[in-house]
Amino acid sequence: xxxxxxxxxxxxxxxxxxxxxxxxxxxxxxxxxxxxxxxxxxxxxxxxxxxxxxxxxxxxxxxxxxxxxxxxxxxxxxxxxxxxxxxxxxxxxxxxxxxxxxxxxxxxxxxxxxxxxxxxxxxxxxxxxxxxxxxxxxxxxxxxxxxxxxxxxxxxxxxxxxxxxxxxxxxxxxxxxxxxxxxxxxxxxxxxxxxxxxxxxxxxxxxxxxxxxxxxxxxxxxxxxxxxxxxxxxxxxxxxxxxxxxxxxxxxxxxxxxxxxxxxxxxxxxxxxxxxxxxxxxxxxxxxxxxxxxxxxxxxxxxxxxxxxxxxxxxxxxxxxxxxxxxxxxxxxxxxxxxxxxxxxxxxxxxxxxxxxxxxxxxxxxxxxxxxxxxxxxxxxx
Amino acid sequence: xxxxxxxxxxxxxxxxxxxxxxxxxxxxxxxxxxxxxxxxxxxxxxxxxxxxxxxxxxxxxxxxxxxxxxxxxxxxxxxxxxxxxxxxxxxxxxxxxxxxxxxxxxxxxxxxxxxxxxxxxxxxxxxxxxxxxxxxxxxxxxxxxxxxxxxxxxxxxxxxxxxxxxxxxxxxxxxxxxxxxxxxxxxxxxxxxxxxxxxxxxxxxxxxxxxxxxxxxxxxxxxxxxxxxxxxxxxxxxxxxxxxxxxxxxxxxxxxxxxxxxxxxxxxxxxxxxxxxxxxxxxxxxxxxxxxxxxxxxxxxxxxxxxxxxxxxxxxxxxxxxxxxxxxxxxxxxxxxxxxxxxxxxxxxxxxxxxxxxxxxxxxxxxxxxxxxxxxxxxxxxxxxxxxxxxxxxxxxx
Ligand SMILES: Cc1cc2nc3c(=O)[nH]c(=O)nc-3n(C[C@H](O)[C@H](O)[C@H](O)COP(=O)(O)OP(=O)(O)OC[C@H]3O[C@@H](n4cnc5c(N)ncnc54)[C@H](O)[C@@H]3O)c2cc1C
Numbered sequence: 040x041x042x043x044x045x046x047x048x049x050x051x052x053x054x055x056x057x058x059x060x061x062x063x064x065x066x067x068x069x070x071x072x073x074x075x076x077x078x079x080x081x082x083x084x085x086x087x088x089x090x091x092x093x094x095x096x097x098x099x100x101x102x103x104x105x106x107x108x109x110x111x112x113x114x115x116x117x118x119x120x121x122x123x124x125x126x127x128x129x130x131x132x133x134x135x136x137x138x139x140x141x142x143x144x145x146x147x148x149x150x151x152x153x154x155x156x157x158x159x160x161x162x163x164x165x166x167x168x169x170x171x172x173x174x175x176x177x178x179x180x181x182x183x184x185x186x187x188x189x190x191x192x193x194x195x196x197x198x199x200x201x202x203x204x205x206x207x208x209x210x211x212x213x214x215x216x217x218x219x220x221x222x223x224x225x226x227x228x229x230x231x232x233x234x235x236x237x238x239x240x241x242x243x244x245x246x247x248x249x250x251x252x253x254x255x256x257x258x259x260x261x262x263x264x265x266x267x268x269x270x271x272x273x274x275x276x277x278x279x280x281x282x283x284x285x286x287x288x289x290x291x292x293x294x295x296x297x298x299x300x301x302x303x304x305x306x307x308x309x310x311x312x313x314x315x316x317x318x319x320x321x322x323x324x325x326x327x328x329x330x331x332x333x334x335x336x337x338x339x340x341x342x343x344x345x346x347x348x349x350x351x352x353x354x355x356x357x358x359x360x361x362x363x364x365x366x367x368x369x370x371x372x373x374x375x376x377x378x379x380x381x382x383x384x385x386x387x388x389x390x391x392x393x394x395x396x397x398x399x400x401x402x403x404x405x406x407x408x409x410x411x412x413x414x415x416x417x418x419x420x421x
Numbered sequence: 422x423x424x425x426x427x428x429x430x431x432x433x434x435x436x437x438x439x440x441x442x443x444x445x446x447x448x449x450x451x452x453x454x455x456x457x458x459x460x461x462x463x464x465x466x467x468x469x470x471x472x473x474x475x476x477x478x479x480x481x482x483x484x485x486x487x488x489x490x491x492x493x494x495x496x497x498x499x500x501x502x503x504x505x506x507x508x509x510x511x512x513x514x515x516x517x518x519x520x521x522x523x524x525x526x527x528x529x530x531x532x533x534x535x536x537x538x539x540x541x542x543x544x545x546x547x548x549x550x551x552x553x554x555x556x557x558x559x560x561x562x563x564x565x566x567x568x569x570x571x572x573x574x575x576x577x578x579x580x581x582x583x584x585x586x587x588x589x590x591x592x593x594x595x596x597x598x599x600x601x602x603x604x605x606x607x608x609x610x611x612x613x614x615x616x617x618x619x620x621x622x623x624x625x626x627x628x629x630x631x632x633x634x635x636x637x638x639x640x641x642x643x644x645x646x647x648x649x650x651x652x653x654x655x656x657x658x659x660x661x662x663x664x665x666x667x668x669x670x671x672x673x674x675x676x677x678x679x680x681x682x683x684x685x686x687x688x689x690x691x692x693x694x695x696x697x698x699x700x701x702x703x704x705x706x707x708x709x710x711x712x713x714x715x716x717x718x719x720x721x722x723x724x725x726x727x728x729x730x731x732x733x734x735x736x737x738x739x740x741x742x743x744x745x746x747x748x749x750x751x752x753x754x755x756x757x758x759x760x761x762x763x764x765x766x767x768x769x770x771x772x773x774x775x776x777x778x779x780x781x782x783x784x785x786x787x788x789x790x791x792x793x794x795x796x797x798x799x800x801x802x803x804x805x806x807x808x809x810x811x812x813x814x815x816x817x818x819x
Contacts, residue, residue, distance in 0.1 A: 165761055167762075167781065167782075168690050170689070170690065170691045170692070170696075170760045170761075171691075171760060171761075172691075172692060175692075175693075194761060194762070194781070195761040195762065195764050195765065195780075195781075215693075216692070216693060236780070238765050238766070238767055238780055239765075239766050239767075240764040240765060240766055241763070241764060241765075241766040241789045241790075241793075242764070244764075246764055246765065248780055248781075303553070304554075304555065304556050304557040304560075305556070305557045305560075306557075306560075309556075312806075314806060314809070315806070364753070368796065371626075371796050371800075372796070372799055372800065372804075372805075375555050375556070375800055375804060376550065376555060376579070376580045376632075376797075376800060376801075378796075378800075379625050379626055379632075379794075379796065379797050379800065380623055380624065380625060380626065380632075381623075381624040381625060381626055381628065382623070382624070386625075386626030386793070387626075389626070389793075389796075390626065390793065393756065393763075393789075393792070393793075394763065394764055396756075396757075397756070397757065397760055397761065397763060398761075401757055401760070403699070403701045403702065403757075406701070407701070
């Protein structure tokens, strides 16, 4: 076993951390969030220049042949800076599906552009009734000449308002919650019949409700058989936000520890109270456990056996959710009143971590996913 | 032992319930039901309705315009108020400064202030905390120096809830720094429009404006605005903190939010069935029920003690700790219940009269902002860590 980064990965980590520290100050982030796009296109261009947008793609597709470890490194830095640029939506989710399911033509028109920072993507998979189950799909795709027509409503589509192209899951056959009969489609954001309502999210990002009325769409990958690919890319999303959560928790850990050592009450640093030391130790332990979860998620992502992959990714998500909640709540608590303010960083990290708790499924959802996939113990073995 | 309310108490409960049903204006009900935030005008309007009915100050004696209720009746009233969609008036007036003036104020102060608290004409805020004096309140440094018949106040308060609405502040100031910290504190009443006072809003993490910083620069306060004796402010403040603690427990509020959560869980679909029927989630709801049931009995035991004329002492801290934790847990479970629709944040949708529509189901509005703001319950009124210190000292005598 080896959990160390190789030389190139270490360089990537250094440069990503430096970028966040020097170029992504908290006041700048505040301005970026308030801007019309909700993210900074200049930052995005810089990220392209640094080669970050091409990390996970094969050389054939114009990328750098990276592994999930590179994505983890970058997402952790994104979490440290609480960056709002659409890396998850465009590179991990959208780009991931194009690379996995796209035909030669689709890859050639999209990926080089994406890697150059000139095309943004979004993945529209959830629906108002679907809760966390990506197979719960009402949106329909019906054949229309050579193409398809889509009708339905997609919910809380991350970066749906800024994407140039949006990937949709839709039902081509089967019943509402069947895993079979699901297909993927790709649609230009300005297509006729597409109604996109973009809004801010509580954690400083942007998402959108999208209504489709007879929208002409091009298929992405095999008809009726997209569910496995969707599951893989959502698992990649889990690994990515696990790393993001670790970055965010690291900041809360560091800032809270510093605060305990400097804030004076009763004539002493509040960190001298043992009850607060223990709480801080629990934050530290949760962070370490979360780091283990993020590493496991990242390394199991390339697991060939889908069951083993799902099992590991769901387990990681459960731990990440618990840690995010504990660390977020207690960072606020240990700061007292000042932890409640919009002015301090703390509350912003808390909000992002709160949303990470349910993003790509709550702990209950993932425990269920694990339980339903775990083979029952054989009576005779006991 | 008897675990039931008397016939009279039950009749009283019905009377209060009927009143809430008939007297709560429809627009106020809607604000609450849409998960929006009440503003000053809403609180004041409701206070005046209660005033008309003679119920404006549940804990005051009859001679000052209170209803003269027993502790049980007060409890029932607060519970029914909490269960209804009525705006819960902030405690600063009738719940805090009123009782202090009744106990420690002079006649002139009682005559000047009590009627205007009762009828909602004056809004009060609480000026205790300072940047360097939160949990360690006794270290406060806002100074008041006597200059003939005025105190001249200099310093700063922080976290002052609703100071932007307030006509007056009750304020802890240091009048003597030659004695031990607690003994040098006095209790002053300050008009908020006195020259030298400036406010700076603090936006909290739910993106709302409740909190403020209040700065004092040579603010002249007539000496007649001193409550009781100089140097006794700490005693009066402690008298109040007991009041504040049990009210933060807000069991009625938890009942109401748990009822709301159950409705959400029944409406939210998970895997083709209502979320409330999901085995893991339904157990969470039941677990919340259990916590609520037990806490209520603890509260009843304290109530019976109070009714018997005993001092409930440190037990108020139990209510504060468990009550705040329960409110927070219910809200956390509500966040989980609404799934992805916790993410959208449309600022206008949580403002009364805002015409922007929320995203997603109606019941999702306000769930996240509430969750964020409720984190304050384990911080304000003495943090939960401080409550545990109090119990360690007073109940366990460590
Ligand atoms: C929403 C809100 C509304 C408020 N409204 C008002 C108001 O209207 N008027 C007013 O005067 N104040 C108000 N407050 C202030 C509130 O009373 C203080 O925030 C509180 O007393 C804590 O003080 P602090 O924020 O300075 O935290 P600190 O005292 O600095 O505490 C920081 C952390 O250290 C812990 N800690 C401190 N001392 C100890 C110890 N001895 N042992 C163990 N742990 C310890 C605390 O529990 C906390 O976790 C409000 C606060 C909030 C959040």
